[in-house]
Amino acid sequence: MDQAQAKGRNIIQNDLNQPLSFENESFRCVFALSVLEHLLNGCVFMRVCHPVLEPQGMLVLLTPNRK
DSSP states (O other), X not given: OHHHHHTTXXXXXXXXXXXXXXXXXXXXEEEEESOGGGSSOHHHHHHHHHHHEEEEEEEEEEOOOXX
């Protein structure tokens, strides 16, 4: 995380098992790559993403598909 911040990246760390600490309608897109399978309740995470998205915002979820 320190390396990313040194490069000017805006890094915010959160516990995704807890409510998100952002204002409503803060983001155009929430992108979660291989996250749901690590959460205690992925459905709660998806519900709390909705308020932080702008109108017409997009939630992008990618999960592994192991056959």
